[in-house]
Amino acid sequence: MELAFVEDCIPGTGVYLRHGYIYSSLAGYPCCSLIGQVTSINPRFAKVHILYVGSTPLKDRFRGTIRKEDVRATEKDKVETYKSFRPGDIVLAKVISLGDVQSNYLLTTAENELGVVVAHSEAGAQMVPISWCEMQCPRTHTKEFRKVARVQPEYLQA
Template structure:
């Protein structure tokens, strides 16, 4: 039976399915070796993980064990936890529209905030702690470091922000949001949100 793709991007396989050659991957859990190839030993989903080895480790896990991971190019929704002049630290909450079970940390560097005039970017004029941000993964993290994220596209940036008065602010331009209560304006790197990225 052929492997079935799944909406989250994970590949569904059945027991006995040939996955790849031993030249391409290192066998992990839920697989076995035969004649130089790696086969699935159970029905489930294929996970490939780089664990500092030259080749990725390939495993097959059952549905309950699967955990969607942020991948390069993925659009993620994250919450800003802290900022400094060089970068903003975030927690990644969603990959696409799928909520994450585990907490992943990310970093948006000053040079990755926007596509133009990068030398004029000021982190505190782009994000504030508590902001909800749409970003794209540009580099995978590991145990020690964070995922590197970018907001250097029109569709990426702050989607939800609260003013000092506690009200949810309204975007008024690509770089400003306004408090509906006090009418005070605050700088942000504002996202032009596409409908498919909006979270309820």
């Protein structure tokens, strides 16, 4: 299956190059990470406004939902949505399926590399990750729970 033109993407595992195109050598679907902003939360899910797919900004509004069971890979029954996200947080997530008319895309943060990448404290400062489940305000030193993403080098800007 032809996936992309070689100038648009970098080939990885499970693909091969032929005549300037990247082809899949495995069955499945292409998977992209996306960046979104949490707009609201409740005990069952977090609503997200999708801002970027990969590094491409979106011109139209797309919405997604991160269900409680899709927040992390382990101990799913112990997840508390309000301890994972807050409105305004910027998250790195993946699309797991096209949802229904109300939720649009179903998203997941159930990988170590996915979760909150930017959060602001009540004091207005950008918080610093201190563990996989906490961030701290540099001004007040207040700690808040989050599902923190372990950001990979390709997402860091110099």
